[in-house]
Amino acid sequence: MDQTIVSRPARSRAPAVEALLDEIAAFGPQDAYERMLPAGCYTSPEFFAFEQKEVFSRSWICVGRVEQVAAPGEWLSSEVAGEPVLIARGEDGELHAMSALCRHRGEIIPCPEKGARHARCPLHFWTYDPAGRLTGAPRMGDAARLKQLRDTVRLPQLRLELWHGFIFVNLDPEAAPLAPSLAKLEPLWAGYEATGLTAVPPVLSDTPLPWNWKVQVENFTDAYHPEFVHIGTHDFAPSVGLGDGVRFTEMAPGDNAIVRSVPMKQADGGMMRDGWGPDAAFPAIATLPAEQRSRITFAMLPPSMTMMFAAGTIAYTLIRPVGVEATLAGSDRVTYGGWLLPRSTIELPDFLERCAAVREGGSKIWAQDVPVNKAMQAAKHSRFMPDGIYAPSERTLQQFNVWLVEAYCRAAQASSR
Numbered sequence: 386m387d388q389t390i391v392s393r394p395a396r397s398r399a400p401a402v403e404a405l406l407d408e409i410a411a412f413g414p415q416d417a418y419e420r421m422l423p424a425g426c427y428t429s430p431e432f433f434a435f436e437q438k439e440v441f442s443r444s445w446i447c448v449g450r451v452e453q454v455a456a457p458g459e460w461l462s463s464e465v466a467g468e469p470v471l472i473a474r475g476e477d478g479e480l481h482a483m484s485a486l487c488r489h490r491g492e493i494i495p496c497p498e499k500g501a502r503h504a505r506c507p508l509h510f511w512t513y514d515p516a517g518r519l520t521g522a523p524r525m526g527d528a529a530r531l532k533q534l535r536d537t538v539r540l541p542q543l544r545l546e547l548w549h550g551f552i553f554v555n556l557d558p559e560a561a562p563l564a565p566s567l568a569k570l571e572p573l574w575a576g577y578e579a580t581g582l583t584a585v586p587p588v589l590s591d592t593p594l595p596w597n598w599k600v601q602v603e604n605f606t607d608a609y610h611p612e613f614v615h616i617g618t619h620d621f622a623p624s625v626g627l628g629d630g631v632r633f634t635e636m637a638p639g640d641n642a643i644v645r646s647v648p649m650k651q652a653d654g655g656m657m658r659d660g661w662g663p664d665a666a667f668p669a670i671a672t673l674p675a676e677q678r679s680r681i682t683f684a685m686l687p688p689s690m691t692m693m694f695a696a697g698t699i700a701y702t703l704i705r706p707v708g709v710e711a712t713l714a715g716s717d718r719v720t721y722g723g724w725l726l727p728r729s730t731i732e733l734p735d736f737l738e739r740c741a742a743v744r745e746g747g748s749k750i751w752a753q754d755v756p757v758n759k760a761m762q763a764a765k766h767s768r769f770m771p772d773g774i775y776a777p778s779e780r781t782l783q784q785f786n787v788w789l790v791e792a793y794c795r796a797a798q799a800s801s802r
């Protein structure tokens with residue numbers, strides 16, 4: 386019974402999904418750059434199910450940070466493509482990712498308390514070690530039977546990869562490694578990591594945001610909107626009008642980072658109580674190159690995370706879709722936290738006040754995004770939804786469209802084989 390997750394056999398897809406995939410498959414080479422996806426990709430529950438089963442289950446999904454499972458006996462629970470998962474650090478120091486479904490009759494095993502040596506199923510108290518091996522199964526028979534179960538039963542093990550302390554899990558045993566797909570972000574890290582960077586992880590919102598996950602990340606990556614939506618909170622980091630303004634990166638095949646950077650009006654700025662400004666609550670990091678102290682880089686890592694490389698912090702948002710129009714997220718904008726910070730910042734005597742200031746500034750920006758996201762989601766139901774026309778500063782949206790079209794076509798082929 387030692388097993389890994391196996392793809393389900395191909396099934397015929399729902400007609401609504403087939404129609405949307407046909408429409409996308411008919412896109413010409415330029416279409417993904419020039420028009421938006423069919424609105425049904427944002428509103429159809431069947432398409433959402435297809436996306437979860439066939440795209441998210443073949444993607445690297447960020448579930449948290451190494452700081453959350455720093456020592457043996459620390460556990461983390463999450464969901465990947467709708468599958469409950471557990472992450473644990475074994476006695477040998479190894480990190481393990483596994484399905485959280487008990488091998489007895491499938492009850493979902495909750496996250497154990499910190500320090501627990503075993504995960505325990507709540508239904509009949511079968512227990513598992515941090516590597517997912519069965520350790521106990523009450524009243525299942527004599528010692529020989531228990532030994533036989535212990536020798537053979539293990540929670541299905543999942544692919545796990547660490548990237549700069551972020552824990553990514555992939556349900557696809559054949560998935561290509563993550564790190565090469567994020568190579569374009571490597572040059573950004575050096576000046577931060579010299580500082581003993583430590584995470585203040587976010588907690589995911591417990592109330593879903595009422596829009597599709599793609600609306601969430603499109604809003605993040607859209608360089609065109611801050612000038613109009615974020616008047617007063619984002620003027621300090623404009624996409625236009627200063628030097629060369631917003632910059633984009635090219636997308637190579639297999640890239641999983643969609644990146645833009647914008648200048649700040651003054652070096653060493655960052656998030657303050659009123660949004661982006663010169664007196665950053667998190668002090669600028671001295672080891673960053675001048676270039677990074679004068680710009681903010683926004684990176685989307687579809688489909689589960691967004692990041693902001695700023696002068697004083699790397700801020701990140703974790704995203705978990707729970708329905709076609711229901712998305713959980715966690716970051717300084719939505720909840721609190723989601724920062725990688727130098728030790729020297731965390732040790733400041735007024736650190737918590739600084740965190741509160743960043744949270745306040747982030748939430749003011751977020752309060753401006755919420756109504757436009759709600760309205761964009763509502764528009765996806767309209768018969769008058771346009772195909773769209775992209776502005777020069779919407780390069781990242783075009784790149785995301787291409788990422789999606791490729792992912793959908795790949796998934797459609799894989800699941801029909």
Ligand code: FES
Nearest residue numbers: 487489490506509
């Ligand atoms: S279902 Fe887990 S112990 Fe029975």
Ligand SMILES: [Fe+2]
Nearest residue numbers: 604610614754
């Ligand atoms: Fe915004």
